[in-house]
Amino acid sequence: xxxxxxxxxxxxxxxxxxxxxxxxxxxxxxxxxxxxxxxxxxxxxxxxxxxxxxxxxxxxxxxxxxxxxxxxxxxxxxxxxxxxxxxxxxxxxxxxxxxxxxxxxxxxxxxxxxxxxxxxxxxxxxxxxxxxxxxxxxxxxxxxxxxxxxxxxxxxxxxxxxxxxxxxxxxxxxxxxxxxxxxxxxxxxxxxxxxxxxxxxxxxxxxx
Amino acid sequence: xxxxxxxxxxxxxxxxxxxxxxxxxxxxxxxxxxxxxxxxxxxxxxxxxxxxxxxxxxxxxxxxxxxxxxxxxxxxxxxxxxxxxxxxxxxxxxxxxxxxxxxxxxxxxxxxxxxxxxxxxxxxxxxxxxxxxxxxxxxxxxxxxxxxxxxxxxxxxxxxxxxxxxxxxxxxxxxxxxxxxxxxxxxxxxxxxxxxxxxxxxxxxxxxxxxxxxxxxxxxxxxxxxxxxxxxxxxxxxxxxxxxxxxxxxxxxxxxxxxxxxxxxxxxxxxxxxxxxxxxxxxxxxxxxxxxxxxxxxxxxxxxxxxxxxxxxxxxxxxxxxxxxxxxxxxxxxxxxxxxxxxxxxxxxxxxxxxxxxxxxxxxxxxxxxxxxxxxxxxxxxxxxxxxxxxxxxxxxxxxx
Numbered sequence: 001x002x003x004x005x006x007x008x009x010x011x012x013x014x015x016x017x018x019x020x021x022x023x024x025x026x027x028x029x030x031x032x033x034x035x036x037x038x039x040x041x042x043x044x045x046x047x048x049x050x051x052x053x054x055x056x057x058x059x060x061x062x063x064x065x066x067x068x069x070x071x072x073x074x075x076x077x078x079x080x081x082x083x084x085x086x087x088x089x090x091x092x093x094x095x096x097x098x099x100x101x102x103x104x105x106x107x108x109x110x111x112x113x114x115x116x117x118x119x120x121x122x123x124x125x126x127x128x129x130x131x132x133x134x135x136x137x138x139x140x141x142x143x144x145x146x147x148x149x150x151x152x153x154x155x156x157x158x159x160x161x162x163x164x165x166x167x168x169x170x171x172x173x174x175x176x177x178x179x180x181x182x183x184x185x186x187x188x189x190x191x192x193x194x195x196x197x198x199x200x201x202x203x204x205x206x207x208x
Numbered sequence: 209x210x211x212x213x214x215x216x217x218x219x220x221x222x223x224x225x226x227x228x229x230x231x232x233x234x235x236x237x238x239x240x241x242x243x244x245x246x247x248x249x250x251x252x253x254x255x256x257x258x259x260x261x262x263x264x265x266x267x268x269x270x271x272x273x274x275x276x277x278x279x280x281x282x283x284x285x286x287x288x289x290x291x292x293x294x295x296x297x298x299x300x301x302x303x304x305x306x307x308x309x310x311x312x313x314x315x316x317x318x319x320x321x322x323x324x325x326x327x328x329x330x331x332x333x334x335x336x337x338x339x340x341x342x343x344x345x346x347x348x349x350x351x352x353x354x355x356x357x358x359x360x361x362x363x364x365x366x367x368x369x370x371x372x373x374x375x376x377x378x379x380x381x382x383x384x385x386x387x388x389x390x391x392x393x394x395x396x397x398x399x400x401x402x403x404x405x406x407x408x409x410x411x412x413x414x415x416x417x418x419x420x421x422x423x424x425x426x427x428x429x430x431x432x433x434x435x436x437x438x439x440x441x442x443x444x445x446x447x448x449x450x451x452x453x454x455x456x457x458x459x460x461x462x463x464x465x466x467x468x469x470x471x472x473x474x475x476x477x478x479x480x481x482x483x484x485x486x487x488x489x490x491x492x493x494x495x496x497x498x499x500x501x502x503x504x505x506x507x508x509x510x511x512x513x514x515x516x517x518x519x520x521x522x523x524x525x526x527x528x529x530x531x532x533x534x535x536x537x538x539x540x541x542x543x544x545x546x547x548x549x550x551x552x553x554x555x556x557x558x559x560x561x562x563x564x565x566x567x568x569x570x571x572x573x574x575x576x577x578x579x580x581x582x583x584x585x586x587x588x589x590x591x592x593x594x595x596x597x598x599x600x601x602x603x604x605x606x607x608x609x
Contacts, residue, residue: 082463
């Protein structure tokens with residue numbers, strides 16, 4: 001719906017990045033997936049000591065579909081007081097990632113803090129990072145399907161059957177669909193069965 | 209502790225233990241899997257995500273005016289700080305940063321500093337409990353209770369008031385607020401003296417904290433540590449000074465730093481930060497004497513005052529439009545950072561011109577701070593992991609979002 005409120009808005013922008021460089025929050029660079037590692041290496045050598053964050057955005061309908069956004073900060077080497085720190089340089093590097101081949105080189109060799117950030121991008125957007133030592137889901141359960149922050153992932157889905165998980169088990173130790181083990185889980189299953197009006201499964205000891 | 213330490217695996221000389229996810233010292237729902245040889249940690253890994261609630265996804269599906277309510281739920285010890293960061297980002301995209309009334313800015317600074325003290329109170333109280341200093345908890349929660357009462361008086365709720373709005377604040381400070389604030393300003397130094405007497409030179413606390421979880425300034429940068437943890441390594445990076453927002457450049461305060469980089473240095477930095485926050489609050493208190501507008505003078509963004517709605521057709525229309533379909537934000541992307549009690553909290557907000565944010569990406573300081581446990585824990589004692597987690601002050605609403 002075109003806006004009647006703000007005449008400066010003509011319609012919806014498919015790629016809002018770079019529309020308004022005047023905001024002045026950071027220096028903005030846009031590179032392709034093949035150049036990203038060389039660019040980050042050069043920036044690291046050029047004083048960007050801190051990789052603040054890696055974010056992802058899904059521009060569904062645009063080609064390339066995803067943006068991976070690196071936020072860098074150049075802290076000076078001597079930074080003992082507020083004056084020497086001053087106003088450090090901020091750099092934002094945007095990389096377009098195509099849907100057909102959602103792969104980027106990992107930045108973990110440059111900044112170890114990229115570890116969890118890249119896992120989160122993989123978890124939420126399905127973009128893989130080559131060279132990452134432990135690329136698995138971080139926020140969603142290991143056996144989850146789909147990548148929730150993609151724009152075609154629904155906000156609400158059909159209610160799924162609640163799958164009781166064994167208490168205090170490692171998320172990664174539980175294979176998908178494994179029946180929960182242990183007394184607590186068995187009691188929970190009996191409760192669930194009673195709530196659904198089904199025959200509760202007998203406790204293991206009763207059969208003998 | 210032995211109750212919750214389940215042996216997951218045993219091989220050779222090492223044993224793999226699971227600390228958490230339900231353990232009081234993990235300050236939330238965190239599972240640390242440690243491989244120990246005797247009492248020495250050889251390797252540590254973490255499982256997070258137990259508190260994941262999809263806040264970023266929810267925010268994409270709410271109006272610009274509504275999304276501030278969900279972002280407040282991330283860092284539940286500093287909800288007003290999260291809201292402040294979000295509204296600053298939206299205001300920057302709208303291009304109205306310079307038009308926010310002075311009184312609204314003062315109240316925002318007041319709220320964010322009160323939240324900082326309240327958040328550090330929780331850290332100090334629960335961190336004390338981790339080390340066996342139970343009584344600290346009651347001293348710090350006494351201060352926090354006073355602060356939450358102030359937040360409730362102004363915003364209507366103790367934890368998530370949604371008091372900061374795009375364009376200003378929601379309603380002026382109520383009558384009697386300044387008297388309560390004055391009482392807190394008077395009481396606070398005495399309370400801090402008591403806390404320092406209890407803790408600062410306590411031999412048990414010093415033994416547990418000194419040289420535990422030490423991090424160098426280079427490692428802190430490489431692991432993306434910010435806030436008190438970075439400042440405890442000797443780097444005076446404070447966003448309130450480096451990239452001032454909401455008029456922080458007006459106020460006099462120091463940025464406390466230490467050079468040791470261990471848990472005790474972080475403890476001292478946070479204690480000093482509480483004093484500095486109170487210094488800012490005392491300066492803001494002087495400004496609050498002057499009345500003034502608290503919302504931007506722009507009917508497209510600010511809701512009209514309730515009493516005008518029955519009298520003016522325009523006010524009624526504006527009110528209806530803002531409530532039913534919010535406002536539209538010009539396309540663009542912006543990275544807005546603030547100094548949260550835990551470090552650099554930032555939102556990377558993308559607008560495509562619609563009445564909902566296209567993307568609200570958080571830079572969660574807790575997550576990056578917590579990640580550095582992978583670096584700190586190996587080589588230390590298993591009992592020190594508790595101290596390390598406490599000194600990192602993670603908030604799991606923010607780690608998991």
